[in-house]
Amino acid sequence: MYQLLDFLDKGLLNLSGWQITLITLIAVQITLSGVSLYLHREQTHRGIKLHPVIGHFYRFWLWFTTGMLTKDWVAIHRKHHAYCETENDPHSPQVHGIKKVLLDGVDLYTIERKNQETLDKYGQGTPNDWLERHVYTRFHYLGIVLLAAVNVTLFGIIGLAVFAIQVAWIPFFAAGVINGLGHYSGYRNYNTDDSSRNLTRFAFFIYGEELHNNHHAFPSSCKFAHKKGEHDIGWYTIRLLHKLGLCEIKKTIPELCIDNQSQDINTETVKALVTHKYNVLQKYINDVIKPQLNQEYSHASKAMRRKMRKYSRLLSLDSRYLRRKGQLLQSQFNSSDTIQTLINYKQELQAIWNKSGQSVDDMIEALKEWCRQAEASGIQILQDFARSIQHYRLQLQPV
Numbered sequence: 001m002y003q004l005l006d007f008l009d010k011g012l013l014n015l016s017g018w019q020i021t022l023i024t025l026i027a028v029q030i031t032l033s034g035v036s037l038y039l040h041r042e043q044t045h046r047g048i049k050l051h052p053v054i055g056h057f058y059r060f061w062l063w064f065t066t067g068m069l070t071k072d073w074v075a076i077h078r079k080h081h082a083y084c085e086t087e088n089d090p091h092s093p094q095v096h097g098i099k100k101v102l103l104d105g106v107d108l109y110t111i112e113r114k115n116q117e118t119l120d121k122y123g124q125g126t127p128n129d130w131l132e133r134h135v136y137t138r139f140h141y142l143g144i145v146l147l148a149a150v151n152v153t154l155f156g157i158i159g160l161a162v163f164a165i166q167v168a169w170i171p172f173f174a175a176g177v178i179n180g181l182g183h184y185s186g187y188r189n190y191n192t193d194d195s196s197r198n199l200t201r202f203a204f205f206i207y208g209e210e211l212h213n214n215h216h217a218f219p220s221s222c223k224f225a226h227k228k229g230e231h232d233i234g235w236y237t238i239r240l241l242h243k244l245g246l247c248e249i250k251k252t253i254p255e256l257c258i259d260n261q262s263q264d265i266n267t268e269t270v271k272a273l274v275t276h277k278y279n280v281l282q283k284y285i286n287d288v289i290k291p292q293l294n295q296e297y298s299h300a301s302k303a304m305r306r307k308m309r310k311y312s313r314l315l316s317l318d319s320r321y322l323r324r325k326g327q328l329l330q331s332q333f334n335s336s337d338t339i340q341t342l343i344n345y346k347q348e349l350q351a352i353w354n355k356s357g358q359s360v361d362d363m364i365e366a367l368k369e370w371c372r373q374a375e376a377s378g379i380q381i382l383q384d385f386a387r388s389i390q391h392y393r394l395q396l397q398p399v
Helices: 002-010 017-044 052-066 070-082 098-113 116-122 130-136 142-183 212-217 233-243 267-275 277-296 302-314 324-333 337-354 360-375 380-389
Strands: 048-050 247-249 255-258 392-395
Touching: 017 048, 017 052, 017 070, 017 142, 017 233, 048 052, 052 130, 052 142, 070 098, 070 116, 098 142, 142 212, 233 247, 267 277, 267 337, 267 360, 267 392, 277 302, 277 337, 277 380, 337 360, 360 380
Parallel strands: none
Antiparallel strands: 048 247, 255 392
């Protein structure tokens, strides 16, 4: 009896509280790295290719510590990108409310996981071998039952507290914080047509996933840190694994550059435009619309200039997120014939890269036509911008 009580008190390892705490933090970081590197960057977006040993370790570890299946997670996340901030988005705080996503994100995940149509449509290309079918999927929650048993065996009765932390960590930080706060609060590098936000420049705690706006701007890139001062621990891990021969880097963000030798719009121009559409949109706002605003309102009051700055920020925002005050502000400045013309050209440019089902040749012709009309507009700043487009090219960044 005494031996049993001693075992329940200390477990096999007989560790101190600090040692157990350290092991718990390491364990949850391994889980977060599995979600970010394996589920997100490799399986969902194909930005990297992990060594099979590393990939299967993560597949086992996530089943063991969270009960999550690769196909479920991948399908739900792909659907999130396909229908972001709409009623079909599985976990948008703009639709479900921040409280629901932050505190009950796991419920939204579970509901969508049971939608077979989602799994069939968006779960393609995920592991479907014997182990996946006959072990992980068949015994979906056996992993976390084994986790509880292992924790109690190693740490004693306190292992149940360790188990509770491990099981709650991912539902809260991944399903809650990233899906919730990552679309609700923070800063934005890119004016994407969703509400994604970067939570912090130092993306260490949730393995780089904090840089969520950067990810939505370039979903297939395996590097989430884009601006000076941003740090993505997931990218640092990827580079280390790459140097060890355990990871192939497949997709990063090629830089937008200017090739002054090019004199025509071609396939490379379209690739650059589509890849950096949010940067191009912001450049249009900064180089075309803002100078025209400053010219027309050069003698405006401080109050009017504050409105101008707010209006400029709203120009790149999707109309779905414009509140009534924003709509009134837009109607006020758009009353100018020249500003309205520039807004129309902006919308037509966006339509070129947003139109689905068109070929590259169609996009080239549409872009050439847009530039011809801009050249004929008689508006100098618009003409200058149109001439610069033909020089856009992509330049790969060194790993």
